Amino acid sequence: MTSQTDIAPDMVQGLKDRLPTEAEISSAAHAATAIAVAMELDGGLKVSGQDGEPVKIAPAVGELIIELLGHVSAGNMVTLVPVSAMLTTQQAADMLNVSRPHLTKLLKRGEIKFEEVGKHRRVPLPALMEYREKKAAKQEAAMQELSRLGQEYDQA
Incomplete structure (x- = not known):
């Protein structure tokens, strides 16, 4: 597994200030597909919490994650802005x-x-x-x- 110290300093900054790398684009595309499949199979997304117990992510939140990953996999810079911002x-x-x-x-x-x-x-x-x-x-x-x-x- 790669730690943040193994990553070039300019790659640590978020995707709001730069385009994603080819590796990030590929990673986002694979993750979006995996999450979509998991949500379809389980009716939601399940991840492991801090204590190892499964945590279910609501379908609406899962869809938001997939949309975010879709933008990254298309090579776009991404910034999340709350509606009330x-x-x-x-x-x-x-x-x-x-x-x-x-x-x-x-x-x-x-x-x-x-x-x-x-x-x-x-x-x-x-x-x-x-x-x-x-x-x-x-x-x-x-x-x-x-x-x-x-x-x-x-x-x-």
Whole structure:
């Protein structure tokens, strides 16, 4: 078994700041499959607790673990954020894949709700997800309209 001292220092940091290695991708893929099979066979996931007694992990939690492993096995960086989380402007910008100054403009225009904590702005995760969903819906509507216009043009 490999201990953390056998691992390069840059590999000890979590997957929120770097892409997974090939070994981590492979490990995650195998683990996701094994957990899915175990859950299907047992109606949940069972692991050994500190005292060696089996601990059953609820199916909803097992599904969350499988989803997490699926992202890692796809080679993605992963950060877990509680739904009730208040994000810094940099964290929110990273989640939207935009610059922090651009996010700040969105906040000032009122497109995303935020709270002031001292001199800092904090963005509730649900507000960020709401903005993301609205933006995706607008993009989808625009694509549908472009498609419709393209078909109209082709028929003319």
